Amino acid sequence: MGRIQLKDVTKSFGEAQVIPPLNLTIEDGEFTVFVGPSGCGKSTLLRLIAGLEDITSGVIEINGEDATDVVPARRGLAMVFQSYALYPHMSVRKNIAFPLRMAKMSPDEIDRRVKSAADVLNLTDYLERRPGQLSGGQRQRVAIGRAIVREPAAFLFDEPLSNLDAALRVGMRMEISELHKKLDTTMVYVTHDQVEAMTMADKIVVLQAGYIEQVGSPLELYQRPKNTFVAGFIGSPKMNLVTGAEAARHDATTIGIRPEHIDISDSEGAWKGIVGVSEHLGSDTFFHIHSDISDEPLTVRASGELLLDYGATVFLTPRAEYLHRFDARGLRIE
Amino acid sequence: MATKASRSAARLMMAPAVILLMGWMLVPLTMTVWFSFRKYLPLRGGDLGPAGFDNYVRFVTSSSFWPAVWTTLIIVGGVLLITVVLGILLALLLDQPMWGQGVVRILVIAPFFVMPTVSALVWKNMFMDPTNGLFAHLWRLFGAEPVAWLSEASMGSIVMIVSWQWLPFATLILLTAIQSLDSEQLEAAEMDGAGPLQRFGHIILPHLGRAITIVILIQTIFLLSIFAEIFVTTGGAFGTRTLTYLIFQRVLESQNVGLGSAGGVYAIILANIVAIFLMRIVGKNLDA
Numbered sequence A: 001m002g003r004i005q006l007k008d009v010t011k012s013f014g015e016a017q018v019i020p021p022l023n024l025t026i027e028d029g030e031f032t033v034f035v036g037p038s039g040c041g042k043s044t045l046l047r048l049i050a051g052l053e054d055i056t057s058g059v060i061e062i063n064g065e066d067a068t069d070v071v072p073a074r075r076g077l078a079m080v081f082q083s084y085a086l087y088p089h090m091s092v093r094k095n096i097a098f099p100l101r102m103a104k105m106s107p108d109e110i111d112r113r114v115k116s117a118a119d120v121l122n123l124t125d126y127l128e129r130r131p132g133q134l135s136g137g138q139r140q141r142v143a144i145g146r147a148i149v150r151e152p153a154a155f156l157f158d159e160p161l162s163n164l165d166a167a168l169r170v171g172m173r174m175e176i177s178e179l180h181k182k183l184d185t186t187m188v189y190v191t192h193d194q195v196e197a198m199t200m201a202d203k204i205v206v207l208q209a210g211y212i213e214q215v216g217s218p219l220e221l222y223q224r225p226k227n228t229f230v231a232g233f234i235g236s237p238k239m240n241l242v243t244g245a246e247a248a249r250h251d252a253t254t255i256g257i258r259p260e261h262i263d264i265s266d267s268e269g270a271w272k273g274i275v276g277v278s279e280h281l282g283s284d285t286f287f288h289i290h291s292d293i294s295d296e297p298l299t300v301r302a303s304g305e306l307l308l309d310y311g312a313t314v315f316l317t318p319r320a321e322y323l324h325r326f327d328a329r330g331l332r333i334e
Numbered sequence B: 001m002a003t004k005a006s007r008s009a010a011r012l013m014m015a016p017a018v019i020l021l022m023g024w025m026l027v028p029l030t031m032t033v034w035f036s037f038r039k040y041l042p043l044r045g046g047d048l049g050p051a052g053f054d055n056y057v058r059f060v061t062s063s064s065f066w067p068a069v070w071t072t073l074i075i076v077g078g079v080l081l082i083t084v085v086l087g088i089l090l091a092l093l094l095d096q097p098m099w100g101q102g103v104v105r106i107l108v109i110a111p112f113f114v115m116p117t118v119s120a121l122v123w124k125n126m127f128m129d130p131t132n133g134l135f136a137h138l139w140r141l142f143g144a145e146p147v148a149w150l151s152e153a154s155m156g157s158i159v160m161i162v163s164w165q166w167l168p169f170a171t172l173i174l175l176t177a178i179q180s181l182d183s184e185q186l187e188a189a190e191m192d193g194a195g196p197l198q199r200f201g202h203i204i205l206p207h208l209g210r211a212i213t214i215v216i217l218i219q220t221i222f223l224l225s226i227f228a229e230i231f232v233t234t235g236g237a238f239g240t241r242t243l244t245y246l247i248f249q250r251v252l253e254s255q256n257v258g259l260g261s262a263g264g265v266y267a268i269i270l271a272n273i274v275a276i277f278l279m280r281i282v283g284k285n286l287d288a
Helices: A042-050 A094-100 A109-121 A138-150 A166-181 A194-202 A216-224 A228-233 B006-036 B054-061 B065-093 B103-114 B116-127 B134-141 B154-179 B182-191 B196-223 B228-232 B243-253 B259-287
Strands: A002-014 A016-026 A031-035 A057-063 A077-080 A153-156 A186-191 A203-208 A211-216 A240-243 A254-257 A260-265 A273-280 A284-291 A300-305 A313-318 A324-328 B038-041 B047-050
Touching: A002 A260, A002 B006, A016 A042, A016 A166, A016 A228, A031 A042, A031 A194, A031 A260, A042 A077, A042 A166, A042 B065, A057 B065, A077 B182, A094 A109, A094 A138, A138 A166, A138 A260, A166 A186, A166 A194, A186 A194, A186 A211, A186 B054, A203 A216, A203 A228, A211 A216, A211 A228, A228 A240, A228 A254, A260 A300, A260 B134, A284 A313, A284 B243, B038 B259, B054 B065, B054 B259, B065 B103, B065 B196, B065 B243, B065 B259, B103 B154, B116 B134, B116 B154, B116 B228, B134 B154, B154 B228, B182 B196, B196 B259, B243 B259
Parallel strands: A031 A186, A031 A203, A077 A153, A153 A186
Antiparallel strands: A002 A016, A002 A057, A203 A211, A240 A254, A254 A324, A260 A313, A273 A284, A273 A313, A284 A300, B038 B047
């Protein structure tokens, strides 16, 4: 069981309020990702849930019980830190066993749990090593091992993959998702990487300056962003946001169209443009096209086979059914 | 530093420094060893020829030799114990965020800048004087009989004075070590259910291992040869004669350079025995 509820939670550091009144429910067994640009308060929010920071006002409930003033160790949550925070002078076995030793469990029970965690995480061969002798991915797994032996109500991950190289990150992403399916425990995951958010989450919480911009499933956020911030933040490459006369033609202040929803043609179309830089990924090619309707170049996704010269003139047609419209306050117009 | 030319140039340029340092060490050492085998009495005829091992035998069989060795070891051990324990506690305290942190830290470090002679005199005359010292006044305030510190509790007094001087050094090194501890490790331990004492025992203390080793090794080097503190307070009386002080007395008070030199060679041996023990006990902390 791991249902976490935040009710009117605020957090101020001195005069500065970093979390304005915030309400959020994380359901049992759900994989929730907090995503937002750096400094948006997502890590602070996680630390509030963990109990590493005191909340200024409001209530945090875990499994329906008030946990606002409960010390971190008694909240039944386990956390994986960005730096892994392994204890460098202890072997992997001792690192994983540490929370169990602190809970004064019997040596047999500790052994059994460490062994099963090591099995799950492929760490059996490394149990006697020190963290300093492990690679980044292995350290990450030890940190996760230390979290799962406690059999917590929920896992909290604070940007756990940001210290890994790109290839390992993809691998660990899969492993964490797999672990979630296997354990079926609530996980709260903080990241600034929207790809991680999209691929792993059941529910994404987009944060900006402490405010929740939108909560929803990855596809909901992608297909129906509530405002221009979410529209620009979710999706890679970013959604094209166009203001001015072209937007006014669609009765909106801003219109948005994703790169894959623009058709490209060399003879006719709605917008005329000149090809700028092209990024060839092999499967796809992203063209940056300068047009009259916007100061920013438009990003257009095309098949990898399409070749266009720098400076060539092309015509673009947005698919009307995928056009997003936003009003003057940046909110979505249905 | 890859080519042959640059390597020999490097050797050539390092040579003066190496030769100077070698000379600095080897000349006094050789002279000490040389004099230790001579009968050399500066005011009673000067160098009176070879003495064989007479000086060594006389120094070691003197009734003051073993007490001096023990006094040395007790002072070194006592000061190490006090400075390391108090140093850790002070460092923990100074690591806490507080108002006026910078000033407090400078004040804590200040005693280290006071010359040994001066600090020993200040302690002797201002604190420990049985009639006018602050301690005497304090004792009288509570109706107690003032303690004649330097004669009645001579060893304790000297250990206290020297500890006061070296505590800032230990505190400074340990404080920087504590500050280098990753705060996420402490938070992780907190989440894992470790209380304040357990966090200290399982996380902070192991992290300080290397710094403590360094404090112990460096302090031992300097503490084995403390002299000024004893010279200006007890003058070696009341059981405070260390090996260093004994050598000083043999050479300058008895005017027997040969005997003193033999004592110097024993002091080198004692220092090496202490060093071997220390490296056995704490040296493994230095391996990365």
